Amino acid sequence: MYKDILVLGGDKRNINLANLLCEEGYNVSVFGFDDMSLFSSKAERRKNLSDGVESCDVVISGLPSTIDQITLNTPLCCEKIYFYSLFDLMKRNKIFLGAKMDDKLLHMAEVYDVQVVDYFKREELMVLNAIPTVEGALEIAMRETECTIHSSNCLVLGYGRIGKLLAKSLKSLGANVYVEARSKSDLSWIKAMGYKGINIRNVDYGIGHYDLIFNTVPHTILKSPSYSRIKPDCVLIELASSPGGFDIGEAEKHSVRVISAPGLPGKCAPGSAAVYLKDTVVNILNEL
Amino acid sequence: MYKDILVLGGDKRNINLANLLCEEGYNVSVFGFDDMSLFSSKAERRKNLSDGVESCDVVISGLPSTIDQITLNTPLCCEKIYFYSLFDLMKRNKIFLGAKMDDKLLHMAEVYDVQVVDYFKREELMVLNAIPTVEGALEIAMRETECTIHSSNCLVLGYGRIGKLLAKSLKSLGANVYVEARSKSDLSWIKAMGYKGINIRNVDYGIGHYDLIFNTVPHTILKSPSYSRIKPDCVLIELASSPGGFDIGEAEKHSVRVISAPGLPGKCAPGSAAVYLKDTVVNILNEL
């Protein structure tokens, strides 16, 4: 059983994460934060990296683990922490829980013989993160339109994790919900849940009908001929990672408003996002 | 049948109202707006008040009709329009549709023998206005807290128009919903709808449990001993008109956050609010 944990950098979510892990009974050390006042009294501040790594079985980084692929992501700390220093200290039996690690970083871990788990790839976390993503999307829709979601015509592009929860929430607030999907079984689900299914081939047809269009698919769904027929006051909200489902050039050409909304969980609900992180970390530790 | 209407001042909602009444087939004149570009081509601009009143059967003011009790509420017009001038021109068979008219104004109308209807007192409008009020309240709750509405503990004070719709929406977004009410039949409804009912006498008990507290009652519900036990990160949202249900002094003393949110329909959803206005005006005209 892994009980000794070092939370190493990250943003406000990792401060919450450290506090929540303390409450669960883990021995939590922290490093990579200049201001310790936000941590609960049980989290122990480490003087330096070496001291921190020595005391722990598991190191948890921020989300994402790195921005420059060389140092850890430590937005709340002046000091730079290099991966090669960390991995050098971690060798033998310590585990690194990272997020959004690329191949280069994974290769470095392999070279240093450090066991790595990408917690951001856990399905249970991705599902839970859909909750604050959807609330963030609703908040944007409420703020950016002059009409209520109630009685509005909403199109959701894609029926994955976010699409499923978003369609449910829009409908429960009184919207007329249309969902674009590709597979016949998804279209059956969409019918069963009470939404109107739109086959991907027909998405262009009737596009002038919507007040809000949400994209959840990471590749272009809405092609050029559609933009000229979108209602002038319709708002397009992009929830997928780049390049997303909208053609920004075409949208601009036709003065269609597109709002890009990446990383909603950390922005809209860092408190809830930290709870989901904690649950996922506990699951990982129990499985190790 | 009344078909000739003068829209006389008001904010953006009245511009939308004029356009929507044109679409419904009414002959619409407008006066009290400096910029005519926002009106549909069918709305006729009148040169002066006398010209406008002469052409119409019904005069519709903004919401509210007046702020100073002497002139009409015309925020989008430089010129002042006095009620006595209007009522003097209106005598005989013309009807004034106003909003939030006080006794003094009603008395003046009586003196000038002008028939008056306060459209803001219509029950159907008050019910419909609860829709954007609730969406506005949700938007505030999403923006002002670090957690999702999903899984949060929400207390709604009062089970009138806004309380009913707010409880429904909060529950549909996944909150644990508690509703305070006074009457036993309201508490039965609350149980039937799947919320947890809190008798007004017990509202203090368990107050430390909530993440969000919404008030919909226009007099103080939450008394002084409660504020010391409210969670530090709980947000109180005031939806009722003054004085509202919270004791601001006590809240400040205990550093409890209170957000006052009056007039949400016009602020959050002027488009939908105008549609509700139009529906209500049409109902009134059909009943005259």
Place this chain on the structure above:
Amino acid sequence: MYKDILVLGGDKRNINLANLLCEEGYNVSVFGFDDMSLFSSKAERRKNLSDGVESCDVVISGLPSTIDQITLNTPLCCEKIYFYSLFDLMKRNKIFLGAKMDDKLLHMAEVYDVQVVDYFKREELMVLNAIPTVEGALEIAMRETECTIHSSNCLVLGYGRIGKLLAKSLKSLGANVYVEARSKSDLSWIKAMGYKGINIRNVDYGIGHYDLIFNTVPHTILKSPSYSRIKPDCVLIELASSPGGFDIGEAEKHSVRVISAPGLPGKCAPGSAAVYLKDTVVNILNEL
């Protein structure tokens, strides 16, 4: 405080009621049941009426109190119990909780100087009874049609207690819900809740569209010209008390199926109905 209660006759609901009142800490006696095996051990069987009345402050009858206006309604007992005998014994300071008492019975109570409360007139009980009524109506609709409620077109006549809960349940199961109402504020509520409102004057129009029609109004809503246009496989379900909202003669003439469903709470969910009774009785006792 009234703590000594005699449950005097009634059906299975009153057996449950007696057991539930025991659990709440009341001293419960029973009379008017031949088989005592269904009562909890704490309920005390009384040898005769006089013994039973003497021991108690409050007498609770079955629902309804009487069928013949002379004797108490005691379907689970061979012996007849006459109201005049009961009231004669009850004189002075004892309270009779009855249900559906007519003027004659109320007058008799007055003559004998017995204080009477009709628990069935309590608004909180009527609201709660709407829950099993709606579930019973859904059960009938599921059993009597060849199609699912999901995707069906349902018309609800009336938007009172039962109409409100029924519309909510039908919609939540995926039906297209239309609600007929008379007042403009009800029609606003219907729109706010996401149903399609039908003005009572237009109910005939589009009547051929429905798969299920539920009536909740105690007077005829659906007039003769409608029946010839109702779909052959449409089912009409009558939930209101006689004469109800359907014209049975016209329905028969056009071979339209009408299912009469009175008294659903006692039939479909005697267990829940008893809990509601108990809650209501406790409310009454606390208010006395």
Place this chain on the structure above:
Amino acid sequence: MYKDILVLGGDKRNINLANLLCEEGYNVSVFGFDDMSLFSSKAERRKNLSDGVESCDVVISGLPSTIDQITLNTPLCCEKIYFYSLFDLMKRNKIFLGAKMDDKLLHMAEVYDVQVVDYFKREELMVLNAIPTVEGALEIAMRETECTIHSSNCLVLGYGRIGKLLAKSLKSLGANVYVEARSKSDLSWIKAMGYKGINIRNVDYGIGHYDLIFNTVPHTILKSPSYSRIKPDCVLIELASSPGGFDIGEAEKHSVRVISAPGLPGKCAPGSAAVYLKDTVVNILNEL
């Protein structure tokens, strides 16, 4: 494009299927039904099997295709139709749409060089069939218990197609819904949808709490120690195919009521089931 279809036997659903395919513009012949009065006028009755097969491109059997593995399932026809006769006539370019065909039958089709599609294996049909299955399960639960689904404690074993829709419907009717699942991502979904997740290892714990237990998993989930602690008036409803999730022997030993409910779509909603069949058949024909 395949336009000429022979509906060959089956129950009432296939009569509806033939009528619905006529409405969609297909040329429909039928054989294997003694009473032709239930078919729409456009469906053409064939004199004998050979005549029927000759006229068509596609043969659609009942659901299931066979009960004895030798003859077709023709419950509404006296005559026996042998698979070898059918397949012998079908050779060359005709397609057989069957349901629940076992390996022996598939092998026979291969020998006769007949192209076979099992329409019952189509995901879109299985999803849609979950709708009437859930309504049938609700109907049973309403009928077989003395309490309302509203406020009851319901456990759903399994979170597949039926589990997902059943949990949604139970919650929307006001039940407290608990869902047992195995995977962490399913448990995240269960939380996101607002149900209480029960890890399969903990299902035994708290089993005495439920009023209704629904199984949707085709292997035993509820093991022997649980049955002794189930509430006396709890009802267990089996929705999965044999052997199902309950231990019938243990249930009987402890007088726990188990209701087996196979094949609900055809029993509870043959009309809707036929529409789903038609949609699926049209999908298959368009893909051929």
